[in-house]
Amino acid sequence: MAIKYTIQGLLIYAAMAWYLLAFVVMLSRQRKMGHTLFLVGFVVGCTAIVYRWLHVGHIPLQNLFEVFLCLGVLAYPISIFCNRVLRVGGVAADMLIGVIVLFPAGFVFSAEPQQLPPALQTWLFGPHVFVYMLSYVLMTKAAVQASLQLAGRQTTENLLLPEEATYRMVCAGFPLLTLGLVLGSIWGQNAWGDWWGWDPKELWSLASWLVYVGYFHFRYMFGKRFPRINSLWAVVGLIAIIITLLWVNLSRLFSGLHNYAM
Amino acid sequence: MPEAGLKNRLRRVALWAGLLLILLLISLSIYGAFIGAESAKGFFNSIPLAVYWLVFAILLILGIALFRQLLCLRGLFLIHLGCIIILAGGIIGSQAGFRIQDKLSGTDTIRTGQMIINEGTTERAVELEDGVIKMLPFAIKLVDFKIEYYQPGQLIISTLNGEEFKIPVQEGQKYVLGDDLGSVEIVRRFEYFKLKREGDKRIAIEDVNGGPNPALELLLKNSDGSEKTRYVFERSPGHSMPDDNLQFSYHRSVKDFLSDVEVVKDNKVVTRKSIEVNKPLHYGGYLFYQQGYDRDAGRYTMLGVTNNKGLGIVFLGYILLCAGVFWHFWLRHLFGDREMED
């Protein structure tokens, strides 16, 4: 953990501060003000991304620092989309999600600029990572709604109930998750000559995708007879996504395990 | 009606079987992630798993036959059909699939392998994963192999107490490291460094006839005014002379590496291409992709070879699957097609 005493770092901290302020204001029931502050946080976050882009000279989606920065910034447009189009609540929670997601970019992952290695120089790089990120934010929101439901909370806003809100967001995110997987596979074909290489990251991403396939089938089979189990699937889906995203880092934690096994 | 009752029971069984197979595949994927890519590849190609894939594909077909929605709802149909087709392509392109096709047709096809080609030479031999050598029905000539680096390179200096300086490499540039560390000047950059004896002195020269040996010549100035020359080689990072308090590394990041090749058939050049990472050559049912190169001298290239059998089928499945999910979950709502929404 380290504080980044750079313009880049300051921009991230500023975005986090606006998001947090927006959250506090929302809790004190000043919704309009909260929305405005959320928007300001988003604009500052965008500035951080543009700054990074200019600094490294390529789409800033190469490493976990850049990915978490973009995920944090996407929290705003996805929140607005879910609220206006899907009729899903939880805007205040989205502000908090934004802060939590920006935290690793601000304090954990290194912002050391890197040059694009040959494997990443392809038109697939941007779309592959970007659609994954959009779906990850949607699935995160879905899991939050699912947890609300598991905790027995009902929305007070005139919007969808949590179980249905979860379903709708998974429905919105699933095509993107599928596209991410397919683009990744096409990329693998071009770069390594194999559309499926059975490597851990691929297998975790397949497992996450299948959790949502399982969710759809379970929900089709039982409808709303077991609403809590429906929601549990969405939570498990997010856990699988987090492991997929962080596997390279997590597998280092497991290296002791492997040593022991050897 | 007993027939309807039977069909309903079949549907129930199929749905449960589908759910269980999905849960099983989730568990197997996670298991595969823990054992590493190489073992996972073997595992997912083993006979029990071959049975699994076949059962899954059959169940998907059964699903479409049993459930009216899967046939009538365009999106759902495309999703499930897409999965069947991907599985079919995967099976056709798998090791087992190749073995069966070779047996049936009496051929001996190359599935995956590797070629090593020296600059200026022509090669037909492909080394398979198990070390067996097979010949292609055409040859590949490596006309030229090129490596490009990001400019400028970096000189990395580490001190004994763990401090690190990263300096962009520019000839003639001088950097002050600090009061007690003195300064360093990058005097010269070499691609083909060699030491030549001249009388009783040894001098550094560029020797294009020798192998590449990228290096930097540094002039270190101590705070007391004393000077010394040091050479830093890209191939031996973190090098330090016994009485030095600094360690040096010369680092360049590879921007691209590419093989200019010609495909030769019946003594005629039939096609030319620059193979790069992410830009494979397609020819004669094979894909040739840039896999590696001679890291010491840059004299040969390593091309991965894969047979593209089944690949078109898999990609067709991808298109159907993607069209299906976007239609079912996004577009049909926009186009007011609300046939069976709950």
Ligand code: HEM
């Ligand atoms: C990897 C394999 C599979 C994938 C990706 C897949 C995907 C999906 C998706 C995305 C849905 C839509 C759910 C919704 O609208 O909420 C669905 C529904 C369904 N699937 Fe599958 N599925 C797979 C395997 C199977 C199998 C093996 C069966 C066989 C029994 C099956 C039978 C069904 C049925 C009956 C529905 C419900 C249709 C409806 O909503 O009316 N699926 N599937």
